[in-house]
Amino acid sequence: MKNKYWVMRILRTIITAFGVTLIAFLILHLTPGDPARIMLGPYASEENLAAVRAKYKLDQPLYTQYISWMGNVFKGDFGTSIRYNRDVGQLIAERAGPTLILTGSGLLIAVIFGVLLGILAALKRNSFLDYFTTFQAMFWISIPSFWLGILLLYIFGLQLRWVPIAGLMGFSSLILPALSIGLREEAWFARPMRSEMLEVLNQDYIKAAKAKGLKYSVVVMKHALRNALIPIVTMLALRLPWIIGGAVVIEVVFSWGGLGSLLVNSVLARDYPVVQSILLLISITVVLANLLADIIYAVVDPRIKGEG
Amino acid sequence: MNDILKIDNLKLSFDTEEGKVEALDEVNLSIKEGEFHGLIGETGCGKSVTGQTIIGLLDNNAKIEKGSIYYKGKDILHLKEKEFQRNIRGNEIAMIFQDPSSSLNPVFTIQNQIEEVLKMYRKASKKEFKDIVIEELKKVKLPDAENLLSKYPHELSGGMKQRVMIAMMLACSPSLLIADEPTTALDVSIQSQFLKVIKELKEKFKMTILYITHNLAVVSEICDTVSVMYAGRIVETASVHNIFKNPQHPYTNKLIHSILGVETTLEDLEEIPGSVPRLINPPKGCRFHPRCEEAVDICSKERPYLKEISENHIVACHRR
Amino acid sequence: MANSENYNEIINDISNLKKQKSSQLSLVWARFKKNRLALIGFIIIFIIIFIAIFAPLISPYDPLDTDPINRLQAPSKEHWLGTDELGRDVLSRTFYGSRIALQIGLLIVLFEGAIGIFLGVLAGFFGGLTDWIIMRLVDILRSFPVIILAMAIAGIMGQGVYNVVIALGIVGWTTYARMIRSKILTIKNSDYIEAAYSIGESTPSIIWRYVLPNAIPTAIIMMAIMMPTALIASATLSFLGVGVQPPTPDWGSMISAGRDYLIRAPWISTSAGLFIMVTVLGFNFIGDGLRDALDPTTKRN
Numbered sequence: 001m002k003n004k005y006w007v008m009r010i011l012r013t014i015i016t017a018f019g020v021t022l023i024a025f026l027i028l029h030l031t032p033g034d035p036a037r038i039m040l041g042p043y044a045s046e047e048n049l050a051a052v053r054a055k056y057k058l059d060q061p062l063y064t065q066y067i068s069w070m071g072n073v074f075k076g077d078f079g080t081s082i083r084y085n086r087d088v089g090q091l092i093a094e095r096a097g098p099t100l101i102l103t104g105s106g107l108l109i110a111v112i113f114g115v116l117l118g119i120l121a122a123l124k125r126n127s128f129l130d131y132f133t134t135f136q137a138m139f140w141i142s143i144p145s146f147w148l149g150i151l152l153l154y155i156f157g158l159q160l161r162w163v164p165i166a167g168l169m170g171f172s173s174l175i176l177p178a179l180s181i182g183l184r185e186e187a188w189f190a191r192p193m194r195s196e197m198l199e200v201l202n203q204d205y206i207k208a209a210k211a212k213g214l215k216y217s218v219v220v221m222k223h224a225l226r227n228a229l230i231p232i233v234t235m236l237a238l239r240l241p242w243i244i245g246g247a248v249v250i251e252v253v254f255s256w257g258g259l260g261s262l263l264v265n266s267v268l269a270r271d272y273p274v275v276q277s278i279l280l281l282i283s284i285t286v287v288l289a290n291l292l293a294d295i296i297y298a299v300v301d302p303r304i305k306g307e308g
Numbered sequence: 309m310n311d312i313l314k315i316d317n318l319k320l321s322f323d324t325e326e327g328k329v330e331a332l333d334e335v336n337l338s339i340k341e342g343e344f345h346g347l348i349g350e351t352g353c354g355k356s357v358t359g360q361t362i363i364g365l366l367d368n369n370a371k372i373e374k375g376s377i378y379y380k381g382k383d384i385l386h387l388k389e390k391e392f393q394r395n396i397r398g399n400e401i402a403m404i405f406q407d408p409s410s411s412l413n414p415v416f417t418i419q420n421q422i423e424e425v426l427k428m429y430r431k432a433s434k435k436e437f438k439d440i441v442i443e444e445l446k447k448v449k450l451p452d453a454e455n456l457l458s459k460y461p462h463e464l465s466g467g468m469k470q471r472v473m474i475a476m477m478l479a480c481s482p483s484l485l486i487a488d489e490p491t492t493a494l495d496v497s498i499q500s501q502f503l504k505v506i507k508e509l510k511e512k513f514k515m516t517i518l519y520i521t522h523n524l525a526v527v528s529e530i531c532d533t534v535s536v537m538y539a540g541r542i543v544e545t546a547s548v549h550n551i552f553k554n555p556q557h558p559y560t561n562k563l564i565h566s567i568l569g570v571e572t573t574l575e576d577l578e579e580i581p582g583s584v585p586r587l588i589n590p591p592k593g594c595r596f597h598p599r600c601e602e603a604v605d606i607c608s609k610e611r612p613y614l615k616e617i618s619e620n621h622i623v624a625c626h627r628r
Numbered sequence: 629m630a631n632s633e634n635y636n637e638i639i640n641d642i643s644n645l646k647k648q649k650s651s652q653l654s655l656v657w658a659r660f661k662k663n664r665l666a667l668i669g670f671i672i673i674f675i676i677i678f679i680a681i682f683a684p685l686i687s688p689y690d691p692l693d694t695d696p697i698n699r700l701q702a703p704s705k706e707h708w709l710g711t712d713e714l715g716r717d718v719l720s721r722t723f724y725g726s727r728i729a730l731q732i733g734l735l736i737v738l739f740e741g742a743i744g745i746f747l748g749v750l751a752g753f754f755g756g757l758t759d760w761i762i763m764r765l766v767d768i769l770r771s772f773p774v775i776i777l778a779m780a781i782a783g784i785m786g787q788g789v790y791n792v793v794i795a796l797g798i799v800g801w802t803t804y805a806r807m808i809r810s811k812i813l814t815i816k817n818s819d820y821i822e823a824a825y826s827i828g829e830s831t832p833s834i835i836w837r838y839v840l841p842n843a844i845p846t847a848i849i850m851m852a853i854m855m856p857t858a859l860i861a862s863a864t865l866s867f868l869g870v871g872v873q874p875p876t877p878d879w880g881s882m883i884s885a886g887r888d889y890l891i892r893a894p895w896i897s898t899s900a901g902l903f904i905m906v907t908v909l910g911f912n913f914i915g916d917g918l919r920d921a922l923d924p925t926t927k928r929n
Contacts (some may be wrong), residue, residue, distance in 0.1 A: 007789075012764070012767070015764055015767075016764065016767045016768050016771060019764065019765070019767070019768035020768055020771050020772070022768075023768060023769075023772070023777075027781065027784060028784065029778050030781060030784050030785060069785075076576070093901030097776050111601020138909070138912050138913070138916065140854070140910065141908075142856065142904050142905050142908040142909040142912050143901075143908075144860045144863050144864060144867075144880075144883075144901070144904055144905075144908075145864075145906075146864060147883055147897070147901035147904065147905070148882065150887060150897055150901070151898075151901070153344065153890070153893055154890055155895075158890060158891050159767075164664075170885070174505050176500075196910065202881065203410060204405055204407060204410035204411045204706070205410060205411050205412055205413040205414070205925070207365055207405065207411070208403075208405055208411040208412070208413075208473070208476075210365055210478060211363055211365060211397060211398070211403040211405075211477070212396070212397070212402070212404060212424070212425050212428075212476065212477065213393060213394070213396075213397040213399055213402075213428060213480060214398070214424070214428070215393060215394075215395075216389075216393070218658065223413050223416075226413075226416070227413070227414070227415055230415075241770065241772065241773040241774070242773060244773045244776070245774060245775040246775075248773070248776055249868065250777055252868060253887075254686065261793050263776065264779070264868055264869075267779055267780055267783035267784075267870065267893065268783065268868075268869055268870070269460045270783075271785075275780055275783075279772070279776065279777070279780060282773065282776060283771040283772045284771075284774075286770075286771040286772070287771045295537075300415075301414075301415065302414065302415055302460040302462070303415075303460070303462050304412050
């Protein structure tokens with residue numbers, strides 16, 4: 001039975017991945033009109049238009065285009081950027097690093113702070129810390145991340161001048177952007193962690209653990225946490241798209257040279273090969289991350305017998 | 309023989325949203341060493357609360373208003389939590405719970421959960437611990453103990469889980485074991501297995517057990533002494549023989565005479581008119597008086613206290 | 629009843645009440661009223677709606693009136709929130725911005741909600757392959773960060789407010805669909821539906837008379853809960869340059885424009901940002917209150 005679950009799960013992943021590629025592909029064909037003209041703008045010459053049409057096989061039926069596009073992708077050919085006239089794959093490779101660092105840092109901040117606050121709030125229920133945790137969570141999710149970034153930039157970058165205000169200049173330039181992402185996301189971990197912890201602490205096995213004569217700290221750290229942290233894995237997978245989305249916006253605010261700012265600029269410049277490729281990359285990452293999360297969850301929770 | 313446990317005039321209430329629940333009202337209970345003491349009563353009468361109070365696992369909104377609990381002569385009710393945890397809980401007084409499915413931590417193996425207890429009290433090598441765990445499991449008659457070690461709770465049946473729980477608590481080597489409705493969540497067929505194990509505990513290991521239940525049949529089979537609890541008060545305490553053959557308190561009387569079969573629980577008794585009083589505003593005087601056929605004037609005014617009416621048989625009733 | 633433990637009684641009563649629709653609403657309302665934060669949320673949103681409706685009356689200036697001589701002025705008596713880079717009164721633009729924000733937000737949740745109800749009911753009620761396909765569609769869409777996909781779509785579709793609404797609508801219905809689907813699943817096997825089938829009622833009729841009336845209240849409440857997301861998403865899109873175009877006063881684009889003048893004139897970005905924050909906070913308070921009122925037994929507090 002266990003195997004059947006995983007077979008279905010992987011099948012689902014493949015189907016989702018396939019669907020994702022379809023959408024990334026179809027984006028370009030959403031609006032009526034000539035895709036070539038859309039890409040090159042209204043002032044493009046007939047020559048250029050023809051060249052683009054040939055290169056991307058725009059005269060062919062959609063499914064042919066899709067197949068050739070996917071074929072190229074599998075070979076590692078993501079097309080050529082119209083704006084930069086460079087290989088898209090290379091462009092992406094250059095800018096992937098900073099985005100990974102930013103997303104990773106944001107995630108780390110969110111999880112660490114969120115989990116810590118959630119645990120403390122649950123342990124000291126109805127205390128000031130508890131209400132504060134809940135309240136600050138609501139506060140953070142009400143601020144648009146880009147405005148938070150600008151605020152932080154203004155206060156710490158411009159006024160206090162503690163950190164540089166743009167670019168990728170080492171660790172100090174990472175703090176503000178990472179905080180802009182992390183502080184907002186932390187709310188999504190703090191409250192569930194608190195709820196989960198409260199529920200776990202109410203369970204009979206916690207009472208039994210106490211009855212064994214275990215120290216309270218052991219009861220909490222070993223017995224309670226181990227159970228309460230399990231849903232956090234799921235939450236991580238759930239929030240990943242949002243964290244990535246936040247990173248994209250933050251990259252724009254802080255002029256952070258990563259995939260996010262590349263994506264935004266490419267959308268505005270109608271550089272669709274780049275847009276499609278980045279879209280594809282991000283979504284496939286999310287799909288794989290979800291699968292990974294399911295695997296981790298099954299490893300970490302022995303109760304999962306693989307019943308989908 | 310000495311009293312290993314003596315609950316002395318224990319009064320306890322809970323602060324709830326609906327008001328103050330007077331859960332225990334001057335409860336008096338004594339358990340002798342090696343005794344198998346049954347505590348029976350309907351749901352809500354306070355028997356589980358009594359057990360929880362002894363082992364110090366009450367909810368935060370519980371208030372101890374007066375009284376003491378003496379364990380081996382020492383007042384443990386007013387001990388600080390840290391001391392209680394270190395010295396009393398586990399290695400002196402242990403508790404097994406009603407629902408074995410929820411009382412074992414689902415994410416740790418059986419071995420882990422029993423070893424954890426052992427590690428608190430002794431040092432040994434990995435292999436030695438493993439052997440001790442197998443020993444403990446064998447004590448509760450769990451077949452194929454070796455294979456159980458790496459299993460998780462959800463992989464075991466209800467009866468096995470219950471026995472694992474006993475093994476887990478016994479590994480602490482307590483002198484007093486409190487069993488809070490341990491068979492309520494088990495099938496009848498499993499119950500008998502369980503009782504065999506419990507009986508052996510008493511005979512082989514000379515354990516003192518406080519057995520909290522609403523199952524009269526079990527009580528008649530394994531207990532030496534029985535206390536009957538009603539609405540937060542002990543109304544009668546006597547040897548198991550006397551409780552069943554010569555019940556004195558009108559409530560006990562009704563209970564005993566309604567026994568129909570092996571599985572009778574107190575919930576099956578529809579013969580007693582009226583219902584258990586709410587403990588927020590309990591009846592004045594004797595709490596059973598609204599439902600008692602023998603009630604007279606004084607019963608609604610003055611509370612009857614436990615008095616001895618024959619050897620080792622005490623009753624709280626104005627009419628005896 | 630031999631054992632009338634207070635708590636169980638109350639819980640039983642509540643669940644009985646829940647089964648009666650009209651009482652359900654009043655019970656929910658009663659719980660909602662008790663939540664102070666929710667009330668504060670209501671007041672906030674009331675004020676914002678007031679500002680939006682009466683913006684023309686209460687704005688001291690025309691939000692589109694440029695006055696290049698007086699550009700980038702700090703807050704003063706004439707301009708309570710200062711002026712922006714084209715000399716326009718920031719206060720007035722912020723007031724007018726609320727109109728756009730609320731309108732777009734409302735359109736977005738309605739659009740998302742409509743798609744979500746439709747697909748959610750289909751998936752929940754018909755099950756089987758329909759359900760599977762719709763759920764796979766949900767999986768696929770949820771693999772894209774909402775902002776990113778919406779931005780790409782809106783960018784391709786071209787500028788304009790309605791493209792933002794459509795883009796976010798296409799991307800955002802998944803949350804509604806799932807919720808509605810769960811709700812439908814819980815009532816699908818109810819007695820009254822089986823009874824309706826057995827007396828020969830047609831499927832569309834059953835959906836119309838029994839299924840939808842259960843789905844719609846959930847959807848409406850979801851819309852209130854999702855307003856914050858919609859507001860922030862549309863603000864983000866205009867910040868990024870997609871969607872609302874200048875000179876229309878919009879909080880997102882105001883923040884974007886103000887960014888270039890952050891040192892000299894921080895009030896441009898700040899006022900728009902504050903307004904977004906307060907509005908979203910208000911909706912979040914209400915949303916939390918609604919969630920608690922609907923189901924106080926969930927593991928929230």
